[in-house]
Amino acid sequence: MDVFDPDAHTAESRRAWARTAANYARLSQRLFGPAAETLVGFAGIRRGWRALDVACGAGIASRAAAAAAGPRGSVVATDLTPEMIEAAEALPAPARAAPIAWRVMDAEKPELPPASFDAAVCQLGLMLFARPDAALAGMARAVKPGGPVACLVQGRRHAMLFTAIFHDAMARRAPQLKAPPGAPTLFAFGPEGVLEAAFAAAGLTEIVTRRLTGTFRFASPEQYWDEFTQAAGRTGAMLRALAPEVLAKVRSDVLRRAGTFRAGKGKGVDIPYEFVMARGLTRSAK
Numbered sequence: 001m002d003v004f005d006p007d008a009h010t011a012e013s014r015r016a017w018a019r020t021a022a023n024y025a026r027l028s029q030r031l032f033g034p035a036a037e038t039l040v041g042f043a044g045i046r047r048g049w050r051a052l053d054v055a056c057g058a059g060i061a062s063r064a065a066a067a068a069a070g071p072r073g074s075v076v077a078t079d080l081t082p083e084m085i086e087a088a089e090a091l092p093a094p095a096r097a098a099p100i101a102w103r104v105m106d107a108e109k110p111e112l113p114p115a116s117f118d119a120a121v122c123q124l125g126l127m128l129f130a131r132p133d134a135a136l137a138g139m140a141r142a143v144k145p146g147g148p149v150a151c152l153v154q155g156r157r158h159a160m161l162f163t164a165i166f167h168d169a170m171a172r173r174a175p176q177l178k179a180p181p182g183a184p185t186l187f188a189f190g191p192e193g194v195l196e197a198a199f200a201a202a203g204l205t206e207i208v209t210r211r212l213t214g215t216f217r218f219a220s221p222e223q224y225w226d227e228f229t230q231a232a233g234r235t236g237a238m239l240r241a242l243a244p245e246v247l248a249k250v251r252s253d254v255l256r257r258a259g260t261f262r263a264g265k266g267k268g269v270d271i272p273y274e275f276v277m278a279r280g281l282t283r284s285a286k
Contacts, residue, residue, distance in 0.1 A: 004182035006130035010106065013128065014081050016237040020230065021083040025058035025091065027231040031216050032124065035152060035275055036060040038212060039123050040068050042277050043150035049118035051098070052142055053077040054107045054135065055125025059088030059100070065121060066097035073098035076117070078105035110138040117143050122151045124275075126198075127189050128234070136202035146284040149204055155211060155274030156190040161261075162216055162273040163187075166228060166235060169253035173246055177238050186235075195278045204280025212277065215270035221258035224271060225251060 017024070039061055045051050051065040053075060062077035069075060075098050079085050082104050089102045105111060107122070108131045120139040129135045139149050154160045157167075163186055170177055179185055189195040199207045218224040229236055239247060263270045 002180040004180045009130040017081040017233040018083040021087045023231040025087040028058045036064045039152045040064040048072045052117040052120040054122040061123040067094045069098040075100045107135040112142040115144040150279040153189040157187040159274035169250045199280040207280040212275040219268045221255040
């Protein structure tokens with residue numbers, strides 16, 4: 001049985017996301033913008049606040065936080081991958097928004113002064129970390145006493161079909177790709193109570209959660225395949241490692257299942273998603 005190596009996982013993640021950063025930036029702008037705005041509103045970021053965005057990716061939550069904080073606020077956006085930071089920084093900034101400082105940083109080993117932010121957010125990053133407990137603890141340390149920490153993660157596997165369609169096909173056709181015990185999985189925080197427990201373990205209080213559901217539209221199952229595979233980080237790397245004949249079977253399974261979600265004649269396919277958000281407050285100073 002393979003033994004999980006957290007440091008190797010982080011290094012592999014950096015390489016995988018470096019390869020797909022530009023494509024991910026395009027896809028995330030189209031699909032994840034509304035969720036980013038919802039997360040920032042859920043976090044309660046206000047005018048003039050100092051906000052932290054961890055594992056910022058293409059920076060959609062960073063820019064939403066900057067708009068919420070306004071020109072008198074500030075945002076620090078961090079990501080593990082330099083290429084992702086470059087892609088995020090190249091996108092236009094919102095008008096009348098807080099300035100954003102883009103920094104390459106490992107979320108599990110943050111180099112941030114304690115209590116230096118009013119709030120912290122992390123969109124679609126926590127479930128990817130080799131040590132999510134360390135990342136959450138780092139976010140909590142960086143936020144002032146009584147300030148909010150909010151994360152958005154992928155939901156339950158049966159409901160987060162945007163990614164589960166691919167992972168179900170890979171599990172069937174390439175079972176050797178199954179993650180070893182202790183490794184992060186995309187749906188780890190989806191079940192009831194799991195994300196809340198992680199927040200509590202990080203010392204956060206007054207924890208509340210909310211689920212977001214809906215669909216992502218693609219012109220066809222083929223467009224869904226193309227956009228997902230071009231933008232996916234570690235999942236994309238695993239697909240590229242498959243033998244051509246196995247990859248062809250995975251693709252056939254994905255296209256067939258995606259085709260069952262037809263939006264109507266000539267309207268493409270609507271692929272269901274589910275996200276989970278949690279918000280907790282750092283402990284107030286005694």
